[in-house]
Amino acid sequence: MLKIKNVNTYYGQVHALKNVSLHMSAGEIVTLIGANGAGKTTLLNSLSGIVPPRGGEILFQDVPITNLAPHKIVKMGISQVPEGRQIFKPLSVEDNLELGAYLYHRAKAEKERTKKTADMIYELFPILKERRKQLAGTLSGGELQMLSIGRALMARPRLLLLDEPSMGLAPIVAQEIFQVIENLSRESETTILLVEQNARAALKMAHRGYVLETGRLILEGMAADLLENKEVQRAYLGKDKKEIWER
Secondary structure (H helix, E strand, O other): OEEEEEEEEEEOOEEEEEEEEEEEOOOOEEEEEOOOOOOHHHHHHHHHOOOOOOEEEEEEOOEEOOOOOHHHHHHHOEEEEOOOOOOOOOOEHHHHHHHHOHHHOOOHHHHHHHHHHHHHHHHHOHHHHHOOOOEHHHOOHHHHHHHHHHHHHOOOOOEEEEEOOOOOOOHHHHHHHHHHHHHHHHHOOOEEEEEOOOHHHHHHHOOEEEEEEOOEEEEEEEHHHHHHOHHHHHHHHOOOOOOOOOO
8 A cells, every 4th residue: 555665754954754655454453663763753744745755656456646735645545643633722622623514515426435434534523412512622642643543534534644643641551542543544444654653552552563763674573573672672562661561
C-alpha cells in the first residue's frame, strides 16, 4: 500500500529525514519508535504533504504522492491524527466531525454516506454521540483524542497516520484508545502507521516496527522481535521501570 524510498526532508537548512525508506502492506499496523526529535512527526508530515520532502519518492497504492498538496493526499485516502489533537475547540463535536468530511460536503450523493460514517464513529466512541452538541473545548483529554481520531476517519481513509495518541492521557484511557486502534485494524481493515511515545504498548499492538534515530532508520523488524531486541529494550522500552501497560 505504501512505499517510501530514500526520502529526505528539511526544515530550512536542518536535515530532518535522511534517506528514509519503509513500506506498509494493506491491513498492517506499523509503528515508528524513537527518541524525541528523531524525526517521527516529520515523517508523518512528509507523508501528509505538510512538509514535502526535497528528495526521494512516496508511493501510495503505486501512485506517486511526493509533491501533492495535503488536501489531495487526503482525497486519495490518507488521513493524519496530529500530535496534540488540534481540535477546533470553539466548535461542537458534531461540527468538528463534519469538517473531517469537508471533501464530500458539496456532493449530494455523498450526504448519506457521510451520515453513515458519522454513525460508525458514534458507535466506535459512544461518548462522542452523547456530547455531539457540546463544545469541543469542554471535553476531557481522552474525549478530545477520540474526536481527533473520529475527525480523521470522516475522510474514510485507507491509511491512518496516528501521532502520539496516548500523549497526556491516563494509562486506563490510553489503553482504551489503543483498543480502538486495534479494532480499527481488525474490523475495518484500516492500515495504520503509529507514532507512539510508549514504545512497549506500540510494539505489542503492531505487526512490524521501525526505529528512527536522528533522522535515519537504524532498525526494522517484526514487532515481537523488536520487543526482545536488547538494544531496543535498553534505549526505548525501559525494562527497569514498572510495567503499567501489561494487557
